Amino acid sequence: MRAVSLSEEPAFSILKDELVCGYRDISKEPWAGYSGKHEVGGNAINTSNGAGPHNLQTFIMASDGTVLTCLPGYWAPQDLVYEIEFASRLNDIYANPKYGPAQRRLMFRSMHLAHIKEHPHDMSKRSHMQHFDQNYEAEHRLRTTDTIKESVKATLGDGSNVPSDAFKTTDILMHERMAKRPFLAYAEFDTARYSDYGRPQYDKNEDQRDTSGLVDKGARSKKDTIGNDPSKKARRNRMIKNIALQGLRTGLRFAR
């Protein structure tokens, strides 16, 4: 996932002039996901809000590194700006000496939950969870997931087919999860758990698409990946095992 959408105004000017920006590469984090590798000149895709949560997280923090909000995965630039404005309101609460820590935490929770209702309808429409992520949640953690609406979850049996609209939109999920993490320092923020929904792989095969948008299946099977790709790890382990075995055989041959 790439920073293409951050070039859109007003997001670009806000990042450039009103915020201090930074990033880190999480490729080696055990909780990071993986995707097809995109070179700078490769195609990109504007996808739905919250897509690829294991591969990308955008934190808005107070100047001391206290997390005000975190957007998991891709977000449309206008929705990112909307959430930055919301974070600045939280920042005002955080910086206001008239509030004690307990009162601040209470306000943090209620403001995050209240903001769900403030989201424009278009933003909610852009926040539909990807179908492959919904399927993953239904298949792997039907009973424990917080991505399915509680009212629906109670009616579902094991192996039920979960309808797509039973899932919360990612804009709701984000604020519900943030409400449980009031004013935490970045170092204390459990990013792995916070951004964990859906499958670890996010891939739209952008570079394997032709001009009409269709995916070339041959090219897709040959592409390189970036991040914690389990098949890559397995290949590396097999290679190490083979080298070790070969070394052992050669050593034994010499010993005879």
Next chain:
Amino acid sequence: MKSKMYRLKHGLVLSLAAISLCIAPGLCGEELVPGYVAKNKIQQVATGIEWNTDLKAAEDKAKESNKMILWINMIGKMEGAT
């Protein structure tokens, strides 16, 4: 029987049309950005915005300028492959 076949045939055509609309990403709310456009936009973001890679340094700058911090965790590099 004839009307059943007619409905089946037209239902099939409509389903195929719906599937093909969803395969084309632009029509499903997902827009494909061609490589040359993406490259320019990435360069604009990578060079037009000052990106810190050390959170402590970012915090110092934010305190000094009384600004909030936007911090991105990402797979890959801002100016390189992702």
